[in-house]
Each structure stands twice: as structure tokens, then as C-alpha cells.
Amino acid sequence: MAESDLVFKSVTKRFGSFVAVDGLNLTVPGGSFFALLGPSGCGKTTTLRMVAGLEEPTEGSIYLGDADITRLRPYRRPVNTVFQSYALFPHLSVFENVAFGLRRRGVADVDRQVRDMLALVELEPLGARRPGQLSGGQQQRVALARALINRPQVLLLDEPLGALDLKLRRQMQIELKRIQTDVGITFVHVTHDQEEAMTMADTIAVMNGGVIEQLGSPHELYEHPRTTFVSNFLGRANLVAARVVERDGGSIVVDVHGARLRAPASRAPSDPQELWVGVRPEKVFLGAADAEPGSAGDAANVLPGGVITDVSFSGVSTQYLARMPWGQELTVFAQNTGARPSFQTGDRVVLRWGEDHTFLLDAAQDASAGADPKGGV
Amino acid sequence: MTVVPGRSSPGGVTAPRGAPPPRGDVDDARRRRLLAYALLLPGALWLLVFFVAPTVTLVSTSLWDPSGSILYGYELTYHWLNYLDGVRDYGPQLWRSVGYAGTATLACVLLGYPLAYAIAFKAGGWKNVMLVLVIAPFFTSFLVRTLAWQMLLGDNGWAASVLRSLHLLGADGHLLATPFAVVTGLTYNFLPFMVLPLYASLEKMDPRLIEAGGDLYASPFTTFRKVTLPLSLPGLVAGTLLTFIPAAGDYINAELLGTPRTRMIGNEIQDLFSAGAYPEAAALSVTLMVVIVTLVAIYVRRTGTEDLV
Numbered sequence: 001m002a003e004s005d006l007v008f009k010s011v012t013k014r015f016g017s018f019v020a021v022d023g024l025n026l027t028v029p030g031g032s033f034f035a036l037l038g039p040s041g042c043g044k045t046t047t048l049r050m051v052a053g054l055e056e057p058t059e060g061s062i063y064l065g066d067a068d069i070t071r072l073r074p075y076r077r078p079v080n081t082v083f084q085s086y087a088l089f090p091h092l093s094v095f096e097n098v099a100f101g102l103r104r105r106g107v108a109d110v111d112r113q114v115r116d117m118l119a120l121v122e123l124e125p126l127g128a129r130r131p132g133q134l135s136g137g138q139q140q141r142v143a144l145a146r147a148l149i150n151r152p153q154v155l156l157l158d159e160p161l162g163a164l165d166l167k168l169r170r171q172m173q174i175e176l177k178r179i180q181t182d183v184g185i186t187f188v189h190v191t192h193d194q195e196e197a198m199t200m201a202d203t204i205a206v207m208n209g210g211v212i213e214q215l216g217s218p219h220e221l222y223e224h225p226r227t228t229f230v231s232n233f234l235g236r237a238n239l240v241a242a243r244v245v246e247r248d249g250g251s252i253v254v255d256v257h258g259a260r261l262r263a264p265a266s267r268a269p270s271d272p273q274e275l276w277v278g279v280r281p282e283k284v285f286l287g288a289a290d291a292e293p294g295s296a297g298d299a300a301n302v303l304p305g306g307v308i309t310d311v312s313f314s315g316v317s318t319q320y321l322a323r324m325p326w327g328q329e330l331t332v333f334a335q336n337t338g339a340r341p342s343f344q345t346g347d348r349v350v351l352r353w354g355e356d357h358t359f360l361l362d363a364a365q366d367a368s369a370g371a372d373p374k375g376g377v
Numbered sequence: 378m379t380v381v382p383g384r385s386s387p388g389g390v391t392a393p394r395g396a397p398p399p400r401g402d403v404d405d406a407r408r409r410r411l412l413a414y415a416l417l418l419p420g421a422l423w424l425l426v427f428f429v430a431p432t433v434t435l436v437s438t439s440l441w442d443p444s445g446s447i448l449y450g451y452e453l454t455y456h457w458l459n460y461l462d463g464v465r466d467y468g469p470q471l472w473r474s475v476g477y478a479g480t481a482t483l484a485c486v487l488l489g490y491p492l493a494y495a496i497a498f499k500a501g502g503w504k505n506v507m508l509v510l511v512i513a514p515f516f517t518s519f520l521v522r523t524l525a526w527q528m529l530l531g532d533n534g535w536a537a538s539v540l541r542s543l544h545l546l547g548a549d550g551h552l553l554a555t556p557f558a559v560v561t562g563l564t565y566n567f568l569p570f571m572v573l574p575l576y577a578s579l580e581k582m583d584p585r586l587i588e589a590g591g592d593l594y595a596s597p598f599t600t601f602r603k604v605t606l607p608l609s610l611p612g613l614v615a616g617t618l619l620t621f622i623p624a625a626g627d628y629i630n631a632e633l634l635g636t637p638r639t640r641m642i643g644n645e646i647q648d649l650f651s652a653g654a655y656p657e658a659a660a661l662s663v664t665l666m667v668v669i670v671t672l673v674a675i676y677v678r679r680t681g682t683e684d685l686v
Binding site for chain 1: 586590592593595596599603604607608
């Protein structure tokens with residue numbers, strides 16, 4: 001166990017009969033940018049508040065390095081929080097807000113440290129203002145500076161960008177990542193925004209119903225989801241019912257309504273015969289039904305018989321919905337590079353994708369778990 | 378009574394937001410301005426008739442020749458000595474009033490702050506019930522409630538008996554007819570005026586700020602001192618003013634719960650008016666007003682609340 005790892009050992013938190021966090025075992029490596037991702041009510045904020053000391057676990061322990069911090073009072077923990085609503089002190093100037101933690105600990109040269117920190121978040125000229133006189137993005141940075149200046153072992157961020165508009169959020173995502181790299185402190189970031197988590201975090205834990213569904217790098221989670229929830233919550237996924245036909249060395253061959261599809265065996269659940277075959281919409285190439293397979297000719301997996309039912313153009317890409325012979329609509333994203341043909345509603349198409357981009361999930365799971373209710377599968 | 382969080386703009390009535398400016402802008406603006414004045418009028422008239430006029434009368438009365446009488450009439454002689462006489466004759470009562478009112482205000486803060494805090498942050502579903510209980514005494518007359526305290530503090534009341542049996546009160550000791558009784562009465566009667574504004578300012582405070590204090594290495598006590606207290610200061614100032622000012626001029630509590638030696642300035646002014654000594658009574662009233670306004674001005678300036686409200 002490294003010096004500054006944050007470790008949860010069988011942590012459970014109940015509110016009355018509601019189990020918010022259920023037997024959580026987790027190690028957050030020191031110095032990493034770690035995201036807890038999940039829908040609201042999944043237990044991510046409760047987990048964060050237990051680290052901050054604002055909630056006490058019903059069972060289990062939390063360690064920071066070798067120290068058991070489970071029952072330590074919040075103000076004795078080397079942990080600071082950036083609150084969702086920022087919780088800036090409205091009666092204090094920006095400068096005094098940032099200096100608050102240093103003054104409480106009786107640190108010397110408060111002035112210099114606060115000025116340096118305000119410079120880091122590019123707010124130096126606004127030190128004399130009150131939080132109420134700042135924009136949302138500026139308040140967000142004050143909240144960050146106020147926590148960061150204490151050089152905590154762990155910085156907790158509770159949906160810190162939730163209140164910002166899209167453009168500012170993108171900008172702050174990059175900035176947060178830069179600051180984390182600069183200061184090297186462990187960041188634990190709670191969010192329900194999968195894109196935000198993937199942009200910033202080294203490691204993401206996807207939480208659902210008080211437990212962690214899957215843990216890994218953004219790339220791993222996206223390309224190798226292990227549950228339908230993860231496949232739907234991170235990005236979009238096409239999930240099609242399939243039966244295992246044979247195991248052929250490194251591949252598994254499955255039957256999908258008469259078509260044979262291949263997937264790497266390493267990504268398959270071990271025994272079940274009934275599976276979901278999954279592929280990300282941008283991995284799928286569309287071809288006209290009557291044309292020869294072109295540039296995507298190396299694709300091992302082919303689903304014929306699709307009919308385009310919807311085309312929506314969004315600038316960088318076009319989203320197609322293709323109705324398959326068994327009635328299911330599959331989603332395809334096509335980059336608008338100009339190199340590929342475009343299709344109209346009613347066109348007959350073939351869907352192709354590579355074996356490596358195929359993943360298999362146990363069919364016992366709900367195919368729509370974690371899906372955005374607005375979008376189709 | 379409670380602090381009003383935001384005042385509407387002097388424009389009073391405005392067109393619905395986002396609506397395009399109507400035609401005849403100039404006419405409209407003028408009508409709106411006139412309407413604002415029209416809305417001010419009843420209040421202004423009220424103040425003129427029931428505040429400005431009486432104040433002018435009071436000040437001029439305080440400068441009448443004191444040798445006049447109701448039978449033979451009074452003369453405005455700019456007799457400034459009325460003020461000197463008042464302070465000379467009733468100085469002790471004046472300072473006693475300030476002292477009693479100050480003590481009662483302090484007691485109200487000590488009792489009212491924890492109560493307001495509990496209602497704002499800890500009461501949960503009982504919040505409204507507790508607020509109603511704070512206001513409940515107003516359903517009974519001020520006089521009746523003060524008379525009830527005579528019973529409570531009387532020599533044969535349970536409070537005195539218990540204290541006597543605990544030897545906290547001597548065998549010949551009293552609770553009633555002491556400065557303690559007067560201050561207790563004042564504290565009781567004005568406590569709601571302390572609790573309500575305090576509650577209003579604590580209630581709108583974001584409880585996350587307290588969590589943020591703890592998160593930033595402040596112990597609960599330090600968080601209270603550095604975050605909660607400063608943020609409730611407007612309520613605290615409003616509460617102390619609403620308690621101190623009426624308490625300083627009160628005479629019912631001293632009359633019903635005190636003795637001649639605990640008389641407050643209100644009692645003397647009332648007696649002087651009843652006895653027809655209008656000039657000196659008026660001079661004392663004006664003096665009391667000046668003392669209170671001065672104390673309040675210093676207080677508000679010291680607490681720096683202009684900056685907060």
C-alpha cells in the first residue's frame with residue numbers, strides 16, 4: 001500500500017433502510033485523477049462525503065495511507081473539498097476565502113501563498129472582490145483555490161463543473177487536468193457526466209446502486225465494458241441478442257438472427273450460451289446493400305438487411321438509425337469526412353465492423369440498463 | 378418585524394419582463410413615476426400626522442416655560458433648562474433604563490441565539506410549530522403576561538420556594554420587586570423580537586458553509602465564530618435593536634415587577650405627564666430619544682452592518 005493511497009475496506013452506508021453505499025472495496029492510488037461516475041442516487045456523493053468526514057460509514061473503514069480516518073473529525077483530515085455549490089463564504093473577500101484554511105492552521109506567509117494560488121487559477125486581480133461579485137466560472141476557481149492551497153493529500157471534487165455552461169465546462173475540464181498534473185495531489189472527482197469523467201480522469205469507477213460496476217481507464221471502460229450498464233452509461237452501445245456457436249481459438253463465433261459474428265474470446269463472459277453482442281455506433285461502417293465491400297473490407301462482422309429509418313446531421317458526424325430485419329434499430333455514427341457515401345431514409349444498407357471492436361455481455365442483464373432514456377439503443 | 382431581504386425598485390410597477398417596450402414610452406414613464414408617488418402618499422401622510430407632527434410638538438413642549446399649568450396655559454419660552462432639570466432629577470433612572478435594557482438584550486441574545494439556531498438548522502419538521510410557539514405569547518395581552526410574572530416570581534411562587542429550599546435565596550430574600558424581576562420581565566417580553574430576525578438570517582444561510590468551515594480545518598467553535606456568527610450579524614443587529622429600543626422606554630415591567638428603587642425612565646415620564654409637568658416630561662422623552670439614537674448609531678457603526686445588509 002503506497003503512502004498516500006485512499007483505501008475503502010467494506011464500506012457500507014445506510015440511511016434508514018436505504019443502502020447508499022454497499023460494501024465498497026476500493027483503492028484510489030495516490031497522485032491519480034480518479035473519477036466516481038454514476039447516475040444520481042448511485043452513492044458516489046455519499047462516498048465522497050465519507051472521505052471528507054461529513055458522513056460516517058455505517059460499517060467498514062477508510063484509510064489514507066496507513067492512517068484510519070473513518071471516524072476522524074472533518075477538520076482534522078488532510079482532505080479538502082470543492083463543493084458542488086462552491087460554498088464560498090459570502091462575507092469574506094476572495095483573498096480571505098482562499099486564506100481561510102491557512103489561517104486556521106496558523107501557517108506563516110499566508111499573503112504570498114494566497115497570491116501564488118490566485119495566480120495559478122488566474123484570479124490575482126480579483127482578490128478584493130466578494131464571491132457574489134464573480135461569475136460562475138470565477139467562483140468555481142475560487143473554490144478550487146481555497147481547497148488546493150492547503151495541499152491536501154486528497155482533493156475531493158463534488159460535481160464541480162455542474163453549474164457551468166457547456167463551453168466553460170470544457171475549458172475548466174482541461175484546466176483542472178492541468179492543475180492536477182502540476183500539483184500532483186490525488187483528485188477524487190464525483191460526476192454523472194461520462195464525458196467529463198473520461199476527459200479528465202486516469203481511472204474511472206462506474207457506480208450503480210451503491211456498488212462499483214467496473215473500474216478502469218476511460219479507454220478500457222469504453223472499449224471493454226463488462227456490463228450492459230457500463231456499455232450504455234459510457235457513450236452509446238448497440239446490443240444485439242446472440243447465441244454462442246463455437247469457440248474458435250482466440251475467437252468466439254456467435255449467431256445473430258442467422259448471421260455469424262466473431263468476437264475476441266478474452267472479452268466474453270466464460271460460460272453462458274445466451275449473450276449480448278455489443279458494438280459502439282462509431283465503430284460500424286455503413287455500406288450500400290448492393291455495393292461491394294469497400295474500405296471496410298477487412299471487417300469480420302457483417303449484418304445485412306438494414307434499412308435506414310432516420311438520419312440526423314450534427315456537423316462533425318451524422319447519426320443513422322438502421323432497422324434490422326428482426327425489428328431492432330441500431331445506431332451508426334459516420335464521420336463527415338466526405339470520404340464515405342451518405343445515405344437517405346429508406347436506403348438498404350449493410351453494417352460492418354471489426355472483430356476487435358466487438359464485445360460480449362451476459363444476456364442475463366437488462367440491455368437498457370444505464371441507457372439515456374431519450375436515445376434509442 | 379423581520380428583515381425584508383430585498384426591496385423592490387422605486388419604479389414599483391413595471392411591465393412584464395421580456396415584453397417589448399410599449400408605444401408612448403415617455404407618457405408611460407411619467408405615469409409610472411406618478412404612480413410611485415401616489416403609492417408613497419398614504420404612508421407619507423401617516424408619518425406626517427402621527428410621527429413628524431407629534432415629534433415637533435414634543436420638542437416644542439420640552440421648551441415651554443415649566444411654571445405654566447393646564448389651567449393657565451403654557452408659553453414657548455425656549456426654556457432649555459428643562460433638559461438640565463430632567464437629567465439632574467432623573468439621571469439615575471435614565472442610566473438604570475439603559476442598564477436594564479442592555480442586560481435584558483444580552484439575556485435575549487444568550488437565550489434567543491441558540492433557540493433561533495435550533496429552529497433554523499435542527500428543528501426539521503418541527504420548524505413551523507416552533508416558530509408558532511415563539512409567537513404564541515402575542516395571543517395574550519402584554520399586560521396580562523407581565524402580571525403572570527408577578528405570580529411566578531412572588532414570594533409564595535414555586536420559583537422562590539425552590540430557590541429557598543436550595544439555599545440559593547435567603548429566608549428573607551425575594552425574587553419579585555428586585556432588579557432581577559424587572560430584567561426578567563423585559564427579557565421575556567422582548568425575546569420574540571430577538572428570535573425572529575435571528576431566525577430569518579440563519580435560515581437563509583447555506584448549511585454547506587458550515588461543512589466548508591469544517592473541511593477547511595476550522596473546529597465547530599471556530600466555524601461558528603468565523604462563518605455562522607458573521608453571517609447572522611444582520612439578524613443579530615436587527616434583534617438587539619428591536620429588543621433594546623422598546624426595553625429602554627418600557628415602564629410596564631418596572632411598574633408591575635419592580636419597586637420605587639427599580640423605576641425606569643419610562644415610569645418617571647409617565648408620572649410627570651400625569652402630573653401635568655409637560656415641559657420636563659417632554660424634555661426627558663427627547664433626552665431618552667437622543668441617548669438611544671446615539672447608542673444605536675455607535676452600535677451599528679461598530680458592528681459594521683451597513684456593509685452586510
